[in-house]
Amino acid sequence: MSKIIKNREIIEDQWVSIDNPEQDLASTDASANIIVELAYWLENKTSLIERTGKVGVLLLGSDEPELFHQELNNIDLIAINFPKFGDGRGYSIARLLCERYDYQQEIRAVGDVLRDQLRFMERCGFNAYALRSDRNMEEALASFSAISVDYQSDVAEKKPIYNRRP
Amino acid sequence: MYAYKEYDQQLLNERVAQYRDQTQRFFKGELSEDEFLILRLQNGLYVQRHAPLLRVAVPYGMLNTEQVRKLAHIARTYDKGYAHISTRQNVQFNWPSMENVPDILGELASVQMHAVQTSGNCIRNTTTDQFAGVTANEITDPRPYCEIIRQWSTLHPEFAYLPRKFKIAVTAATDEDRAAIRFNDVGLRIIKNDAGEIGFEVFVGGGLGRTPLAGSLIKPFLAPKDLLSYLEATLRVYNRYGRRDNKYKARIKILVKALTPEVFGKKVDEEWQHLRDGALDLPNAEIEQMKGYFPEPAYETLENNPPPLADAKKENGAFSIWLRQNTDEHKKAGYQIVTLSLSPTSVAPGDVTDNQLDVIADLADKYSFGEVRNTHNQNIVLADVKQEDLYDLWKQLQTHGFATANIHTINDIICCPGGDFCALANAKSLPIADQIQKRFDDYDFVYDIGEISLNISGCMNACSHHHIGNIGILGVDKKGKEFYQVSLGGDAGFSANVGKIIGPSFNEGDVADVVETIIKHYIDSRIEGETFLMTYQRIGMASFKEKVYVKNN
Ligand code: HEM
């Protein structure tokens, strides 16, 4: 089983990504926690919710939380894909989920995720990170504390720096 | 000028350490070229045809003399003895080695300077009017708002990986837009409404490059308390919906044009309804506090036109001309704004040597409260010079080659490095600037031509903003040969016009002739008091075209 970073700790990943559900879902244990693409989830949500294992969805940069936020109670994890690490749409999506729609479960960054982005991701509401498999996770943990000063408000710090000044 | 607090300094020191670590990982092979590329770009490091190029941020163009001396030191120690003022009021070093960059950043951090977000697809250095706070013609000093935007945009976690670079400019001027706000991704114009309250006109989607467009007004009056929430909403809409499939279509101007400004503005408003009156509200106390960081220097109570100045004007014609061309009226009686020309003949526009930087620092200490400003015309301003000192200052500027009385004249050319230095160029640009400056070497004629702007870019990336020069020249490549396209009527100011191409492009050897023909036609056609641009706007392109192509055929 592969490892991920969650809440700044390295843990075993408890989830399986199902890339091609039509084909692979039948052979997956019904108690496994699975991640499927949002479009598939929306079409098959009744049967997916009935599974014993948990079900998470994978969002692409073009997916709009505005269009499915009513469903968030039924979604156990949200993974947001970064096709290239220079594609920053996922940051806005995570903030919307976290701040506007109050999503409290795991928000996971997947795809081209590098350590130099982790702190920004965390500040936007991510709490889990599937680093590329060739990366050293121990070293990556240090990146969270590389910069300790944040001018802006974010999902955890509700005040911008000028309202925090003594 | 804003002085760093402990946390500003801490952030910078940590940032330098982070970048040092990233550089080491790159040299150890733990980061690929592509991965390091995006990281180094976030820290202002390009790699060019000859060497890396490090762009240092100069927030809203303001420098103290300690910083200027540090730049001189860096130019001397790590570069070939010169630095370059860019058209975004920044400073560039063209020859640092990649290994030295962490050390250079460390040196910069020691004087509260950095290269954070000076390149890459993020929010860039906010620019403003180089006469901010000293001109009589402004609503209020825009710099406190620039600093508020600087802090909000620095390492913003959500907007570090935008579709493309993002530039914000602010002006509060009432006479002239010296910050070209209509040609920025977001342009903010500070205005006063009928009730006497201060607010912002918000323009979006301006820009040059391949698709030159003037920004559209999407918010006619934004209260200062809403400034950051509205900017955040704008950036979020752009971050989510801007194109990422084609780098030439990724700027916000393309999104605004595709959606129309009305629809784009509506989307921003929808997003803003969620953000306003929340964490990003800018309390008045904060604005007031920020204003406190830009206090007036200790001006003396003086009279305008004191006897030493009046005498010097009478006795020295060259001084009077310089005074008229290169200085501007100050809001305080007895003071004057002085612009140092960095584009005398045959030196690349915007280049300054380490020694010149030291001299500028000395002059600023002696005559202008120890502060200097960069302009987007690649000149340097001493903003608070006593009128009684002007003659002394002028003599020293002459000695050091800064007194060419060419500001706003046809010889004050804005020019990019072009084919001599830049890997992206289609054609050389510096020799064209040189050719034109040599053609217009009779200064009586130059002053008779009056106010005009001439910009030359070596390719359609338009670094020198040729679209908004009254005369714009663009290098183009046709089957391996260099040609030059000429446009007329560009205007960087509040009315914001993109120049129109006059016709087929010209050979390198003919450019000065063409410019001369255009100028002569203006002189023949102008009505008393008209600038080149006014005459062009009145008589239109057709007769210019006729003159230019008759002569050429
Ligand atoms: C008079 C000299 C120069 C002028 C007027 C100039 C102007 C500019 C400006 C205004 C920009 C946009 C900056 C920004 O995005 O914030 C720019 C970007 C750039 N400049 Fe220059 N620059 C000069 C020197 C150089 C040199 C010496 C080189 C190459 C050795 C160079 C190559 C580039 C490149 C590659 C870009 C990036 C273009 C992009 O982001 O699409 N420039 N330049």
Ligand code: SF4
């Ligand atoms: S306009 Fe073109 S040639 Fe000139 S500096 Fe920019 S990219 Fe280079």
